[in-house]
Amino acid sequence: xxxxxxxxxxxxxxxxxxxxxxxxxxxxxxxxxxxxxxxxxxxxxxxxxxxxxxxxxxxxxxxxxxxxxxxxxxxxxxxxxxxxxxxxxxxxxxxxxxxxxxxxxxxxxxxxxxxxxxxxxxxxxxxxxxxxxxxxxxxxxxxxxxxxxxxxxxxxxxxxxxxxxxxxxxxxxxxxxxxxxxxxxxxxxxxxxxxxxxxxxxxxxxxxxxxxxxxxxxxxxxxxxxxxxxxxxxxxxxxxxxxxxxxxxxxxxxxxxxxxxxxxxxxxxxxxxxxxxxxxxxxxxxxxxxxxxxxxxxxxxxxxxxxxxxxxxxxxxxxxxxxxxxxxxxxxxxxxxxxxxxxxxxxxxxxxxxxxxxxxxxxxxxxxxxxx
Amino acid sequence: xxxxxxxxxxxxxxxxxxxxxxxxxxxxxxxxxxxxxxxxxxxxxxxxxxxxxxxxxxxxxxxxxxxxxxxxxxxxxxxxxxxxxxxxxxxxxxxxxxxxxxxxxxxxxxxxxxxxxxxxxxxxxxxxx
Numbered sequence: 001x002x003x004x005x006x007x008x009x010x011x012x013x014x015x016x017x018x019x020x021x022x023x024x025x026x027x028x029x030x031x032x033x034x035x036x037x038x039x040x041x042x043x044x045x046x047x048x049x050x051x052x053x054x055x056x057x058x059x060x061x062x063x064x065x066x067x068x069x070x071x072x073x074x075x076x077x078x079x080x081x082x083x084x085x086x087x088x089x090x091x092x093x094x095x096x097x098x099x100x101x102x103x104x105x106x107x108x109x110x111x112x113x114x115x116x117x118x119x120x121x122x123x124x125x126x127x128x129x130x131x132x133x134x135x136x137x138x139x140x141x142x143x144x145x146x147x148x149x150x151x152x153x154x155x156x157x158x159x160x161x162x163x164x165x166x167x168x169x170x171x172x173x174x175x176x177x178x179x180x181x182x183x184x185x186x187x188x189x190x191x192x193x194x195x196x197x198x199x200x201x202x203x204x205x206x207x208x209x210x211x212x213x214x215x216x217x218x219x220x221x222x223x224x225x226x227x228x229x230x231x232x233x234x235x236x237x238x239x240x241x242x243x244x245x246x247x248x249x250x251x252x253x254x255x256x257x258x259x260x261x262x263x264x265x266x267x268x269x270x271x272x273x274x275x276x277x278x279x280x281x282x283x284x285x286x287x288x289x290x291x292x293x294x295x296x297x298x299x300x301x302x303x304x305x306x307x308x309x310x311x312x313x314x315x316x317x318x319x320x321x322x323x324x325x326x327x328x329x330x331x332x333x334x335x336x337x338x339x340x341x342x343x344x345x346x347x348x349x350x351x352x353x354x355x356x357x358x359x360x361x362x363x364x365x366x367x368x369x370x371x372x
Numbered sequence: 373x374x375x376x377x378x379x380x381x382x383x384x385x386x387x388x389x390x391x392x393x394x395x396x397x398x399x400x401x402x403x404x405x406x407x408x409x410x411x412x413x414x415x416x417x418x419x420x421x422x423x424x425x426x427x428x429x430x431x432x433x434x435x436x437x438x439x440x441x442x443x444x445x446x447x448x449x450x451x452x453x454x455x456x457x458x459x460x461x462x463x464x465x466x467x468x469x470x471x472x473x474x475x476x477x478x479x480x481x482x483x484x485x486x487x488x489x490x491x492x493x494x495x496x497x498x499x500x501x
Contacts, residue, residue: 008382015383019390066405068408069407084395085395086392088395089388093391116384144419145420160445167452171452174456175459175463179460180460245420251419255399342500347498355486358485362482
């Protein structure tokens, strides 16, 4: 009984910590986005408040908090206030299922560096993260403004259209690894390239055993669809300010607006984390297996706890480096590419990416069938 | 997997409830600090419009294209979900020697899928103007 209570407490603390980590990452990402965009467009960006403008985040938060709480007369108030609250939920629920490092073993207890480990991880993440469409529709309908409603409809149509390509590109990954579990996927990508073909084992010492070398097309489709799912440029038709003011959050301001931002950046983080896990070896270090790292750590220390801590920290660092790189790619693309037109967007999703993802699935199944 | 990490379902429910409470708390905190003014003008209380009084009713008309997209999405998404169990068991079936049967039956399913997609494109269900 006592152990159960202990485990439940640890799990709850872990979940809250993961959520707080995500919330903390949002202002930093906003800062990186503003500085990065300034760097790309040859201007300064926020550089007055604190060193390098870092305290700008704090100033923004205070500003958001002190804004008047306001809802238009015509708005449907329950929906209008509930939408930003629900905006937090999908991305956080999905992100908590992401394994961020090797499990930590301290005195017989195994702490997983992830909120909850599910053997149907992918299905859960896909299902939960697509609930974001409801949040957007709630905000758009609850605002009772036609700009909001149009933005919300556009966003939800776009999210569900790219969900198809996203789901199909993952079929190739599932065929490759034969599992829904994210940890097992990462374990399958350890070390250097090696696979079985026609009964022989093909190896290469120079290429890491990453998903992208087996599924390059799926990687491209998945990454593009992730951009559309998180409503970011070049797919941010939901907020095309030249056409529909600000899309579904036209009527929002202050802290409620900030909560939508947390949701959007949460989807961005989820997208980069999934990209890493499917195609770039997750928390694994390229060319090296977890066992190698554990042996290296055993050379540094005697105690099992220290070895475990070092292994976990090294893999967490590896995860974070990849994670930050892909978050930067998100920002980089946003300030490099122009926005699509709406019909081009739908054409790309339905007529280009969906057939290519289908072709990728058939090809993967065919190759797996032929070589084994 | 489930026994090592306690109850995933419990975790999901806990996180959902926690987020709902946290979000509500943030909304009330912002209201407490930012305050609400009582005597806003009619223009401010109106929904956003480009400098003219808003006239449209709340239930504004919406293009039927969105509805069509949603219906097509449901059809295709269910078909894609059918492929997940197939994808996860494909290697096992190859191992037991039933690979050809499983592969060919999925190819027939995919042929219908592709036919549906091209018929949909051909019948201009996906044209946006």
